[in-house]
Amino acid sequence: MLQSTDGHASSHFVTSAGKRSAISMKSILSFVVAAVLAFTIFSCSKTEVDSIDPNGTGGLTLEFDNYVGGTNMALGTAQYKNTAGESFTVTTFNYFVSNIELTKEDGTVVKVPNSYYLVREADPKSLNVALTGIPQANYAKVAFTIGVDSLKSQAPVTERTGALDTGSYGTDNMYWSWNSGYIFMKLEGISPASTISGKAFQYHIGGYGGGFQGAARTANNLRKITLSLGSTSAKVRAATTPTVHLIVDAAKALGGTNTISFATTPTVHSPALAKPIVDNYVNMFVVDHVHND
């Protein structure tokens, strides 16, 4: 059985076949043969996906492609406009992606253990999150948390390694030392509308809902994002490492549910104040397409 591995080729195939539904069996057969031939010749991706080894594992890559509206993100130079009509440039765009879950076509959920990644626009390597040891299957959904869960936010220092190493950030800090916790999302830039020094704006979003002795807890800005992979499932096999290409629109953090103005809110540095941005940024991730190669 031949399986299409390319989303576009696959959808053309279905549409074309549908138009010919009233035509004779012979015609259909010859069309199928032609389509298969054309597909085989013109498709640049691999046409065969090996079968699932029920005990086997493979890899899957999440590619985070940062945009501002319809325009690719370029730090420092590119001019953008927010929904308040204020122009701006972006100097920093970082976020934590954690607790990744993949849902198989049959609904089984696979949790990727100890998955904590820091995506930084300034660090191209970080834009591709390569997961390994994933059970071979066809996956229909991906889910993750923006930020660092409360358990890990309170974990011993010896368990804070990799992206969670508080000593690894340097001047591009992703950790609040005065109110212990990670900065889940950081969006900084320059806007003529800003009212603070250097016309800067700084949005540092954190807050894991930490509590203490039954007293008030800090705001909980942890959000889980669940995304369908659409018509093309991610087919994890021994020799196939699918890439889920996500478009991440930073402009959505600034508008949508709540309009964020650089003039009225040039900085956010605490959990409760961050909520309007959190309510926006839950909508900034979209799955664009899946490559099974």
Added chain:
Amino acid sequence: MRLVRKVLRVVMVCTLPAGISSCSNQSEVALDTPAFTVPKNFPAPVYALDRNRITAAGVELGRMLFFDARLSRDKSISCAECHSQPYAFTHHGHDVSHGIDNRVGTRNSLPIQNLAWSNSFFWDGGVLDLDLVPVAPIENPLEMDETLYNVLEKLRKDSTYPKKFKAAFGTEEVTTARFLQALSQYMLTLVSANSRYDKYVRNEGVTLTADELAGKQLFVQKGCANCHAGELFTDNKFRNNGLSLAFGTDLGRGRITEAPQDNYTFKVPSLRNVGVSFPYMHDGRFRTLEAVLDHYAEGVTETPNLDPLLKQNGRLGIPMTAGEKAQIIAFLKTLTDEEFLKNPQFIQK
């Protein structure tokens, strides 16, 4: 015999669940230093000692770091600058502490003592794990104004530190966790439990004067012990003790939780060594214990979230006569621990 004991301890440590993974590294570390013991009159520590086993080499490394000005951006100030031993590791005489470039902080530095019994840190409890405490002053622009990343890089390039890390943790690798754990190990050894009061309650042949004993009784009767509770002389809670807002509107715990009911509440500080840790309150507004007791007697102001214990039967504050105040102060001074304030082990040689 000494060797046998040492080997036995290695075996014991290695059989502990927490010690298993790091067993091979830790076995080289000197083990026969009782740097941390729980005083007889103290409760069980809350710090997870099994996660960061205190060793002589770890304490030595932590002490070196505590006294090392390289932890600040321009190598001008160390932790010890604002945490000076003769004043119970506070910034002697400063209302609010002074940091780098003579920048002025917003709060009075708290004593560093008995931290193994504390479950929150700083006046606002913004940090809940001792191991994460040093990151705050290092990265605060008004204090050491440095990044933790740069500090570790400086230590890695140093000729001595990697060897010290090896002695403490088994290899020369300088990591965030090791750096922080070494500082914790040193700070955990700063136990103050040998004041005249301690020796009195432990029946170690010390007697208190009549005034001190009367003060001890008043301390309970007047309700001081409701908040300054137990042998640590704090309930570790956050309370608004009715300070007027004339000296600023620091939200205290409210800054952390952003919850209105926490505004103007601050951590109840321990009263151990209170006789030498002046000035008092989060902003250091009171220079003397007399001024503090005058505040509780006549100065309590009804600000939002005032602790109900300071407004009983419609009266603000705690009624005290001049004689009662003097006796309470006499008692508080029995909490001064000269051995702690002068212990040469705590100083970098």
